[in-house]
Amino acid sequence: MSLSWLFLIAAFAATLFTAWTEPGMLPSELSETVSSAFDFSSTPEPQWPTPTPRARLLVGIVAGHSGNDSGAVCPPELDNLREVDVNLNVAERVRANLIGIGIDAELLTEFDDRLKDYRANALVSIHADSCDYVNPQATGFKVAPALSNLYPEQSQRLTNCLRARYGEVTKMLFHSGSITRDMTEYHAFGEISKLTPAVIIEVGFLNLDYKLLKDQPDLLANGVTQGIICFLKNEPVVPEN
Ligand SMILES: [Zn+2]
Numbered sequence: 001m002s003l004s005w006l007f008l009i010a011a012f013a014a015t016l017f018t019a020w021t022e023p024g025m026l027p028s029e030l031s032e033t034v035s036s037a038f039d040f041s042s043t044p045e046p047q048w049p050t051p052t053p054r055a056r057l058l059v060g061i062v063a064g065h066s067g068n069d070s071g072a073v074c075p076p077e078l079d080n081l082r083e084v085d086v087n088l089n090v091a092e093r094v095r096a097n098l099i100g101i102g103i104d105a106e107l108l109t110e111f112d113d114r115l116k117d118y119r120a121n122a123l124v125s126i127h128a129d130s131c132d133y134v135n136p137q138a139t140g141f142k143v144a145p146a147l148s149n150l151y152p153e154q155s156q157r158l159t160n161c162l163r164a165r166y167g168e169v170t171k172m173l174f175h176s177g178s179i180t181r182d183m184t185e186y187h188a189f190g191e192i193s194k195l196t197p198a199v200i201i202e203v204g205f206l207n208l209d210y211k212l213l214k215d216q217p218d219l220l221a222n223g224v225t226q227g228i229i230c231f232l233k234n235e236p237v238v239p240e241n
Helices: 003-021 027-037 083-100 152-170 210-215 217-232
Strands: 058-063 104-108 122-129 142-145 198-205
Touching (some): 058 083, 083 104, 083 217, 122 152, 122 217, 142 152, 198 210, 198 217
Parallel strands (some): 058 104, 122 198
Antiparallel strands (some): 142 198
């Protein structure tokens, strides 16, 4: 090896040493940085199935007025039928249906403490319309979405699914034109997490749909369940607004 080569190597080594002794570039730190960049031992082992915070789907069902008041009440000639009882009958059956097919579902009261920042794959609040006789058209069901959601199109799709499936199963007509502010500004929409798709459904009118609401809770619950499944399974529905 020539002297000039030796000189070059020595100069290079000296430069390296200088770099290492500069503040912030101590050899130990540098080697740590380098070794950690190539250290695979700290990478977590892949685990199958991948653990997730919640592996199963969760659906919240509010039994309208439960835990608070009776809601609309029918006159004695209509057996004093109470809205809260209709709602509860349907909500309990929807919950059982969903649990039966492996979906976690929980029943919530009207002003349930759990509604605050509630996180779920869907929230459906079940109500029924007034028992006052209004006119011959006061029959059928209504559905309104929570549009204050971060993804309002999700609530809208849940609405479309419920509207399509509930109509198909119960043969009831969609009562368009009377979606009230009570529905669109439903209190729970402002309490739940903005990530939870949510809707309120009025399953029928206590007056003209009396027999269906009183005697067919299984049918009504089946309609609501099919609507929820349609949403969760991303089934195609004709967009209706
Ligand atoms: Zn109600």
